Amino acid sequence: MLNLEGPRLKLARAKEHLDLLTGEVDAFLKSKPYTVTVEVDQQQPGMLIRGWVNSTPKPMWGVVAAEIAHQCRSALDQMVFQAAPGRVRKRGRTAFPIRVEERTRDGQGIEIVGIPMVSFLHQKALAVVERAQPYKRTDIPPKFDLLAIMADLDNDDKHSLTTEVSCPGAGLQANLTFDRPVDLAKIRLISIGGGVIRKNGAPIGRIEAETPKGTTVQVQPHVAFQVQFGKGSSASQLPMVELCRDIHARVAQIVDEFQREHP
Secondary structure, eight states: OOOOHHHHHHHHHHHHHHHHHHHHHHHHHHTOOEEEEEEEOSSSSSEEEEEEESOOOOTHHHHHHHHHHHHHHHHHHHHHHHHSOHHHHHHTOOOOOOOSSSOEEOTTSOEEOSOGGGTTSOHHHHHHHHHTOGGGOSSSOGGGSHHHHHHHHHHHHTTSOOOOEEOOEEEEEEEEEESSOOOGGGEEEEESGGGOOOSTTEEEEEEEEOOOTTOOEEEEEEEEEOOEEOSSSTTTTSBHHHHHHHHHHHHHHHHHHHHHHOO
């Protein structure tokens, strides 16, 4: 059986980073990093919901996420290298291709058919590589495939800190209680700025309620948060921990399948 100890060590290292990231993000979200308050709107009839920042995500989490992507990307490259004959290894021209388009063109505009960097592989192992290609996806755009996002994160991190993190609200909700019957059709909850808490005291929502005079309204606002990738990458606005976990699982699946199919 093909020895894939190197790729599996890469995956093990990625898992260590993933466990670290998961623990820190979970602790952050449980610490109630943001607070929401309700006040009477002095400008318009109704109430304002304001957000307050108690703590913010660590910028280092973006670096850790990029390291997870890199280790997973490297695991695939090493997998192909381990399967290469000695003459191919000496040339150093192996890599696991990740393509969002089925065909590419050379410098003269001629279509290149096939994948030269893995052309030496046995037919069954090559089929594993082909099946994993993002361009094979028909249910989603190939650029949103896990391998395509992983490759983008790895490439982007070489040049800039594009794996920044943010923690916006995933949705603003509010439970309203009235001390007398009201027409619920005249109650509206309006999200301001997508419910994102950008600075202390910034309005993130507004409640419009046409109620009988003297009606008392109690409001319990709730905003669900998630730590996600910031702007500047193909993973923008995707949940950081969940995405890294899915990438790791996908790569581990490919490595297992490749080892089974390789003669």
